[in-house]
Amino acid sequence: GAVVSQHPSRVICKSGTSVKIECRSLDFQATTMFWYRQFPKKSLMLMATSNEGSKATYEQGVEKDKFLINHASLTLSTLTVTSAHPEDSSFYICSARVSHRLQETQYFGPGTRLLVL
């Protein structure tokens, strides 16, 4: 199957700093990537849809100035958490859209655990 990587896998930062998370499709090109957030023992919450070469589409309630998304190439999307606060601590997961014949689905990265002190 398609492989999606994320970096870093874990990050600890001080409150007020910005953190960048990278999502890469390793063996395919992804015109569309998705960013999710997951709280402990909860399901995935879609934050935004990232399209290569255009602005991201954010879900209701997600601050676009707080969570900056850049999808500058067909294999890389980045999520920057700006001026992070403890309530931003969470597990952030990206996924990439994969099309094969008539089938489309999403493949997920391994996730990035963010802890803001």
Place this chain on the structure above:
Amino acid sequence: QKEVEQDPGPLSVPEGAIVSLNCTYSNSAFQYFMWYRQYSRKGPELLMYTYSSGNKEDGRFTAQVDKSSKYISLFIRDSQPSDSATYLCAMSPLTGGGNKLTFGTGTQLKVEL
């Protein structure tokens, strides 16, 4: 009412048992149905993908979709300790990747020796 309902478990079974995991949904527009497996502190891994009603089998895994009842199932035969994980159902009204997925809350499964 949530769009997708899934019993969070935890579900504990002995090794070798047949496991049945289920989701119900309310949106009749859902056409594409997926099951993902998520190990602790890892990203979800796609297990099964089905379109509309019917069954699909892949090794020890069988996915069933009953659109008339708005009910989907994942069966795991000969369950192994390595199957211990959280299983998430996901569904979409159109193509499964390019459009948003709606997830269940996940069912935590533990297969014991």
